[in-house]
Amino acid sequence: MPDVTPLPAALPQRMGSNAGQPLTRQDGLLKVTGRATYAADNHPEGLLHAVYVPATIARGRVTRLDVAAAKAHPGVVEVLTPANRPPLAQDPDDKPSMFSIRVEVLTPANRPPLAQDPDDKPSMFSIRVEVLTPANRPPLAQDPDDKPSMFSIRVEVLQDDSVRYAGQPIALVVAETLEAASEGARLLAPRYEAEPPRTGIELEPYEIGGVGFGMPPKIEKGDVAAGLSAAAQRVETVCDTPAQYHNAMEPHALVAQWDGDRLTLDMPNQAPVLASAGFANWFGIPAENVLIRCPFLGGGFGSKAVINGPQILTALAARTLGRPVKLALTRRQMFGPVGHRGQTRQWLKLGLDGTGKLTALSHHTRAVTASFDEFIEGASAPSRMTYASPAISTTHDGVRNDVGMPGAMRAPGEASGSAALEVAMDIAAEAADMDPLDFRLANYAETDPMSGLPYSSKALRECYAEGARAFGWAGRPRTARQMRDDAGMLVGWGMGTATFPCPMFAAEARATLRADGTALVETSLIDMGQGAWTAFAQIAADALGLDVAQVVLRGGASDLPDAGVAGGSGHTATAGLAIENAGGDTIRQLAEIAAADPNSPLHGTGNEGVVARGGRLYAAGDDSRSESYAEILARAGREALSGQGKGGRDPAAAQAHAMQSHGAVFAEVKVDPELGQIRVSRLVGAFAAGRIINPRMAESQLLGGMIWGASFALHEGAETDPRSGRILNADFGEYHVPVNADIPSARVLLIHEDDPHVNPLGVKGVGEIGISGTAGAIANAIWHATGVRVRRYPVRLEELA
Numbered sequence: 092m093p094d095v096t097p098l099p100a101a102l103p104q105r106m107g108s109n110a111g112q113p114l115t116r117q118d119g120l121l122k123v124t125g126r127a128t129y130a131a132d133n134h135p136e137g138l139l140h141a142v143y144v145p146a147t148i149a150r151g152r153v154t155r156l157d158v159a160a161a162k163a164h165p166g167v168v169e170v171l172t173p174a175n176r177p178p179l180a181q182d183p184d185d186k187p188s189m190f191s192i193r194v195e196v197l198t199p200a201n202r203p204p205l206a207q208d209p210d211d212k213p214s215m216f217s218i219r220v221e222v223l224t225p226a227n228r229p230p231l232a233q234d235p236d237d238k239p240s241m242f243s244i245r246v247e248v249l250q251d252d253s254v255r256y257a258g259q260p261i262a263l264v265v266a267e268t269l270e271a272a273s274e275g276a277r278l279l280a281p282r283y284e285a286e287p288p289r290t291g292i293e294l295e296p297y298e299i300g301g302v303g304f305g306m307p308p309k310i311e312k313g314d315v316a317a318g319l320s321a322a323a324q325r326v327e328t329v330c331d332t333p334a335q336y337h338n339a340m341e342p343h344a345l346v347a348q349w350d351g352d353r354l355t356l357d358m359p360n361q362a363p364v365l366a367s368a369g370f371a372n373w374f375g376i377p378a379e380n381v382l383i384r385c386p387f388l389g390g391g392f393g394s395k396a397v398i399n400g401p402q403i404l405t406a407l408a409a410r411t412l413g414r415p416v417k418l419a420l421t422r423r424q425m426f427g428p429v430g431h432r433g434q435t436r437q438w439l440k441l442g443l444d445g446t447g448k449l450t451a452l453s454h455h456t457r458a459v460t461a462s463f464d465e466f467i468e469g470a471s472a473p474s475r476m477t478y479a480s481p482a483i484s485t486t487h488d489g490v491r492n493d494v495g496m497p498g499a500m501r502a503p504g505e506a507s508g509s510a511a512l513e514v515a516m517d518i519a520a521e522a523a524d525m526d527p528l529d530f531r532l533a534n535y536a537e538t539d540p541m542s543g544l545p546y547s548s549k550a551l552r553e554c555y556a557e558g559a560r561a562f563g564w565a566g567r568p569r570t571a572r573q574m575r576d577d578a579g580m581l582v583g584w585g586m587g588t589a590t591f592p593c594p595m596f597a598a599e600a601r602a603t604l605r606a607d608g609t610a611l612v613e614t615s616l617i618d619m620g621q622g623a624w625t626a627f628a629q630i631a632a633d634a635l636g637l638d639v640a641q642v643v644l645r646g647g648a649s650d651l652p653d654a655g656v657a658g659g660s661g662h663t664a665t666a667g668l669a670i671e672n673a674g675g676d677t678i679r680q681l682a683e684i685a686a687a688d689p690n691s692p693l694h695g696t697g698n699e700g701v702v703a704r705g706g707r708l709y710a711a712g713d714d715s716r717s718e719s720y721a722e723i724l725a726r727a728g729r730e731a732l733s734g735q736g737k738g739g740r741d742p743a744a745a746q747a748h749a750m751q752s753h754g755a756v757f758a759e760v761k762v763d764p765e766l767g768q769i770r771v772s773r774l775v776g777a778f779a780a781g782r783i784i785n786p787r788m789a790e791s792q793l794l795g796g797m798i799w800g801a802s803f804a805l806h807e808g809a810e811t812d813p814r815s816g817r818i819l820n821a822d823f824g825e826y827h828v829p830v831n832a833d834i835p836s837a838r839v840l841l842i843h844e845d846d847p848h849v850n851p852l853g854v855k856g857v858g859e860i861g862i863s864g865t866a867g868a869i870a871n872a873i874w875h876a877t878g879v880r881v882r883r884y885p886v887r888l889e890e891l892a
């Protein structure tokens with residue numbers, strides 16, 4: 092919810108040049124020398140090890156577990172099953188639960204007024220937040236009561252003996268050693284009463300309640316039917332995208348320890364303050380009794396924004412046994428209870444007038460969700476934020492499978508949706524006999540396609556131009572199968588538009604100037620590996636008029652001011668603004684002390700009359716009058732001086748502007764004409780995402796996103812056995828992700844963009860946009876090489892036969 096502290100009018104000017112520098116990771120040395128402590132690296136005294144048993148059927152009941160055999164194994168301490176599992180304060184009933192964004196906004200009775208209350212105007216996500224309106228919100232499976240819920244993800248905590256998907260935890264074995272726990276889990280030898288699993292997207296669809304985290308299933312403008320029937324040409328496509336499973340470098344792990352009714356959790360999480368409230372809820376203790384420590388994460392990508400069932404069971408086991416318990420998921424266990432990108436089928440219809448302009452755009456997504464809860468991949472979303480069209484329809488429905496809950500995975504909605512939309516646009520360009528880039532320029536959205544609002548900034552034209560130049564797009568043959576390399580490989584070039592919203596959440600930070608003139612900045616910031624720590628240090632240093640070496644950041648724990656969620660590509664903007672405001676508040680107080688002190692050279696200057704720079708306050712325009720922070724504090728007899736700040740979107744700005752990051756991705760592929768083997772040989776992405784705090788980190792983020800886009804196009808996809816409902820390739824041997832040899836050349840261009848509206852820092856976000864547009868660009872390059880249109884991802888060589 093927007094909650095902003097405006098900068099005080101009389102704020103001292105702060106000078107710094109830390110932001111904008113390509114600093115290396117502040118935590119890099121710790122990581123490459125193995126001194127960074129990840130959750131599973133914690134070994135408290137008396138530690139027990141937990142291993143959970145994943146169901147090997149996808150639907151049915153557990154009829155027998157050989158608990159006696161497991162317990163008889165030396166070292167096994169306890170076996171939790173539905174039969175003996177102690178109660179939880181928030182036991183699952185028919186309602187899904189868990190995950191913990193502040194649910195107050197959903198409750199008519201307790202929701203504070205928002206500056207931007209939903210009306211017909213788009214919100215910060217560029218669409219109407221209908222779920223926030225008491226009058227029109229459809230019922231949710233878990234309507235808010237007095238318990239926080241959040242994104243309504245149901246978790247499995249041994250609440251009964253039913254099996255809802257293969258991989259679901261059906262028992263937890265706790266032992267003195269990992270080996271004993273593993274053997275105990277094996278000895279449980281479950282037996283089942285199995286029912287035929289429901290798998291695949293072909294099953295009967297149903298009308299869904301909401302998309303993603305509660306967005307409306309259907310968003311439309313104009314008359315699509317009329318636009319299609321009036322069109323000179325029509326293009327229709329169907330595109331399938333697979334289920335992709337979270338496989339961050341660090342699989343989920345946690346160490347849970349209790350001290351009375353206080354719970355300490357070492358676990359990776361993208362929103363530790365929210366997660367601590369979630370755990371408090373499950374165990375019926377105050378939120379301040381839960382401490383989550385997550386100084387380092389080996390990737391998150393959305394799966395660590397939520398709490399999952401195995402984590403709750405491990406904390407429960409630790410409480411029951413009165414000893415610390417560790418759980419570390421295996422790679423195979425990542426394919427189940429920790430979320431995944433849901434499978435989709437997407438239907439697109441485009442109408443074109445005689446000049447290659449869209450007359451209508453219709454995008455329908457069918458998404459697979461679990462049998463017991465709903466998370467619908469919002470893949471139609473890119474069709475309302477990318478191209479201009481007088482009529483746009485974006486709709487979704489769902490299909491229930493016996494599968495683990497889908498959830499957020501890097502660029503949820505946009506990744507799968509742009510993969511389909513960009514192929515449809517390429518087919519349309521071919522139909523219009525236009526160059527794909529010219530066709531996109533002909534349909535350039537000068538204002539937000541749905542709301543008509545002006546953009547806060549949009550340098551997409553520059554992205555197209557710079558990306559095309561760097562790639563060498565000019566001179567591309569219009570038709571397919573025109574280019575070969577020296578080795579006789581078919582060569583193709585394709586492109587796609589990248590888009591991602593730039594939401595902000597709510598964050599708080601505290602800055603403390605210390606007697607020696609250095610500063611401590613505190614907020615529950617999360618560095619998943621993306622370099623957030625470093626970017627925040629740069630923002631903090633500039634906010635305090637210090638060098639980055641003089642600032643100590645404390646983050647990665649739930650007992651700090653709430654930095655919100657490291658997700659939605661909004662962490663740098665949101666927590667960064669809180670830090671900026673905390674620094675400003677601190678320097679304002681310092682300037683007041685100096686200005687009021689007759690013994691200070693700055694006496695009488697006032698806040699507006701000083702400049703903070705290099706650890707000193709200067710009288711504006713008179714460098715001969717200055718004093719160091721340490722001197723000011725010492726004379727005032729202060730050991731320290733603290734300021735507070737908040738970060739969030741200014742609601743007025745959100746009502747006046749559409750806010751998006753943009754980019755253009757160009758791809759070259761080489762295809763063996765005999766074997767159909769496909770290689771991405773070159774990728775160039777040009778991105779405009781507002782002010783870039785650290786170009787090295789931003790480039791790395793965008794590169795990582797593009798590589799995931801290549802993975803989406805050619806490599807990743809879970810294969811489910813329709814007979815058993817089990818995932819056939821639940822390991823890195825067969826669930827393919829790109830390696831260095833798969834990405835021989837990839838280049839990122841950062842396109843300059845000043846954005847005075849998005850937030851006072853001018854920062855948009857770079858976490859997710861790199862994946863959007865890339866898969867489509869590669870698919871279009873495959874068509875250009877071979878003449879074969881991509882209908883399903885990942886593209887495999889048999890499709891080209």
Ligand code: MOS
Pocket residue numbers: 361391392393394396499500501502503657658659660
């Ligand atoms: Mo992300 S999928 O917003 O962690």
